[in-house]
Amino acid sequence: xxxxxxxxxxFDTIDNFSNHEELLIHILQVYLNSLPIKxxxxxxxxxxxxxxxGIIYLNESEGAxxxxxxxxxxxxxxIYSAIIDKKAKYCTGMDYLKNISIxxxxxxxxxxxxxxxxxxxxxxxxxxxxxxxxxxxxxxxxFLDDLTSFGHMVGHLLIQSxxxxxxxxxxxxxxxxxxxxxxxxxxxxxxxxxxLSELTINQYVKSAIKKLKAKNRSHAISLLFQQGIIL
Numbered sequence: 338x339x340x341x342x343x344x345x346x347x348f349d350t351i352d353n354f355s356n357h358e359e360l361l362i363h364i365l366q367v368y369l370n371s372l373p374i375k376x377x378x379x380x381x382x383x384x385x386x387x388x389x390x391g392i393i394y395l396n397e398s399e400g401a402x403x404x405x406x407x408x409x410x411x412x413x414x415x416i417y418s419a420i421i422d423k424k425a426k427y428c429t430g431m432d433y434l435k436n437i438s439i440x441x442x443x444x445x446x447x448x449x450x451x452x453x454x455x456x457x458x459x460x461x462x463x464x465x466x467x468x469x470x471x472x473x474x475x476x477x478x479x480f481l482d483d484l485t486s487f488g489h490m491v492g493h494l495l496i497q498s499x500x501x502x503x504x505x506x507x508x509x510x511x512x513x514x515x516x517x518x519x520x521x522x523x524x525x526x527x528x529x530x531x532x533l534s535e536l537t538i539n540q541y542v543k544s545a546i547k548k549l550k551a552k553n554r555s556h557a558i559s560l561l562f563q564q565g566i567i568l
Contacts, residue, residue, distance in 0.1 A: 358393070364491055365395040368465060372484075374451070375469035378403060382420060382463045384521030385555055387411050389464070396469070419452040420461045425484035426452045427476045451476070453484045457492035460520050464488070506548045514541040519558045 365377045376396040380389045380403075391406030410416045419426040429449045451467040465488070470476075507515065517527045524542075528535045542554055551557035 360495075361393055362395065362400065364494070365393060365400075365465070368453075368487070369395065369397065373471035373474040374467045375471060376467055378406070378466040380406065380408075380463050380466065382410065382461055383519060383558065384461075385519070385558055387417070389416070392463070415450060416452050416464065416466070419454050419464060423454055423456050423461060423485070423488075425454070425481040425488065427481060451484075453488045455488045455491050455495070457489065457496055460492070460516055462492060462495060507545050511541050511545040511548070514538060515545050515554075515557060515561060518542065518554055519561065 361379060365379055368374065368377050376394070378394050379392045381392055382389045387410050389406075389408045389410050391403030394401045394403045408416075410420065415426050415428050415432070427450070433448045433450050449468060449470060451470075453465040453467075454461050455463045455465065513531070514527060517530060522530065524535050524538050527533075528538045531538070542557075546552075546554060546557045549557045549560050551560055
């Protein structure tokens with residue numbers, strides 16, 4: 338695997354992308370071109386309902402939108418583990434059969450699954466799922482640690498891109514609170530994390546809901562995902 342510094346250089350041109358989708362495609366292209374991996378499914382994740390939704394699929398020769406994929410990730414132990422631990426995970430053989438969905442299988446000859454969570458701090462925005470690999474790949478603990486760092490790098494990149502490209506109506510505090518809500522934290526937990534009262538947290542949530550013209554907090558989080566403010 339190339340050094341993380343080398344990979345980072347491929348991400349130094351984020352201002353050149355005219356929209357969010359172009360940036361996501363570029364991220365997957367860097368992933369495929371830098372690693373002995375042949376395919377990549379990019380999915381967004383919301384802890385509200387533990388739901389993952391497909392965004393884009395890319396392999397060495399083609400790509401597709403995969404919005405039809407919608408999973409409750411607790412049904413996939415390896416994906417759930419990767420998200421909870423914020424670490425890249427890999428399985429093969431019998432473990433693969435216990436963890437994979439038919440939606441991700443292109444060729445029955447392949448029986449491997451790699452999950453790379455995309456995160457920053459406590460927030461997991463999504464993950465990259467791969468099932469096809471080049472013959473010379475060796476997936477060991479060092480490789481998985483590097484992939485974890487890659488997922489963290491992508492998390493920072495997406496936050497940076499969103500802050501530059503989105504006209505976010507929420508204040509910094511409101512956005513921080515809503516990201517914690519999206520992470521699945523309760524009002525009490527958010528109050529403890531931010532060292533604020535629960536009443537203040539509820540006021541930030543109500544204000545954010547009003548600014549987003551949402552029906553409730555779940556709807557507000559959904560809108561933030563749809564707008565690309567949260568992947």
